[in-house]
Amino acid sequence: LIKGFVFDLDGVITDTARFHYQAWKKVAHDELGIDINPAVNEKLKGVSRMDSLNVILKFGGKENAYTDTEKREFATEKNDLYKSLIKQMTPADILPGISNFLQAITKAGYPMSLASASRNAPFIIERLELGEYFAAIVDPATLSKGKPDPEIFEKAADLIHSPYADTVGLEDAVAGIEGIQRAGMFAVGVGKPEVLGKADILFPDTAHLDLAKIEAAFAEKRK
Ligand code: G16
Numbered sequence: 001l002i003k004g005f006v007f008d009l010d011g012v013i014t015d016t017a018r019f020h021y022q023a024w025k026k027v028a029h030d031e032l033g034i035d036i037n038p039a040v041n042e043k044l045k046g047v048s049r050m051d052s053l054n055v056i057l058k059f060g061g062k063e064n065a066y067t068d069t070e071k072r073e074f075a076t077e078k079n080d081l082y083k084s085l086i087k088q089m090t091p092a093d094i095l096p097g098i099s100n101f102l103q104a105i106t107k108a109g110y111p112m113s114l115a116s117a118s119r120n121a122p123f124i125i126e127r128l129e130l131g132e133y134f135a136a137i138v139d140p141a142t143l144s145k146g147k148p149d150p151e152i153f154e155k156a157a158d159l160i161h162s163p164y165a166d167t168v169g170l171e172d173a174v175a176g177i178e179g180i181q182r183a184g185m186f187a188v189g190v191g192k193p194e195v196l197g198k199a200d201i202l203f204p205d206t207a208h209l210d211l212a213k214i215e216a217a218f219a220e221k222r223k
């Protein structure tokens, strides 16, 4: 039986990727002389702040052009810009269907926690007024490895005392689905089958998320 749900944030609960992109695009252009594009942005999804900077530097062929101190300054500049953008978020930025889905899970009595790589996740959840649904939020500062390592999903499940085999994880990124499955959890994908084909159950978008279907697919797999 299902004992708990762990959620990714960006791409599942809200679309912060556009704000990350806007902030990185400006810092990359102004400070690094690198013009990023939507294909680069895809590679930043679910990836930590410093790793995102490294992806951009690699794309621009400037992997070894800066010291760690300089890199920290670029990351801080990006984050300041990002924070000014997410300050304007409201509950209207919750992705379609998510509020009803969270209500259905709560009504069914399953605890939920958040497995987001973002250090800004607590602030975003507050802006979206979704705090009441999440019993816990993993602090990414405590992690030694990023997705696809299962660590973040394991911590999220531990926080709600949900055994991994009885936990359902939701993700929109390949690395996230891989992490959920490596943790021994049931993976719910939100996105395209070409990308997330390995998920245990897949929904084309958040509006189609269906708790009854997830419970049935989970029961079938654990039979
Ligand atoms: C999110 C985004 C990533 C971002 C990361 C860290 O991950 O998808 O693009 O780099 O958080 O964010 P911050 O700079 O705010 O700490 P997730 O796991 O919510 O999809």
Ligand code: MG
Pocket (backbone or CB within 6 Å): 008, 009, 010, 011, 012, 045, 046, 171, 172, 173, 176
């Ligand atoms: Mg995501």
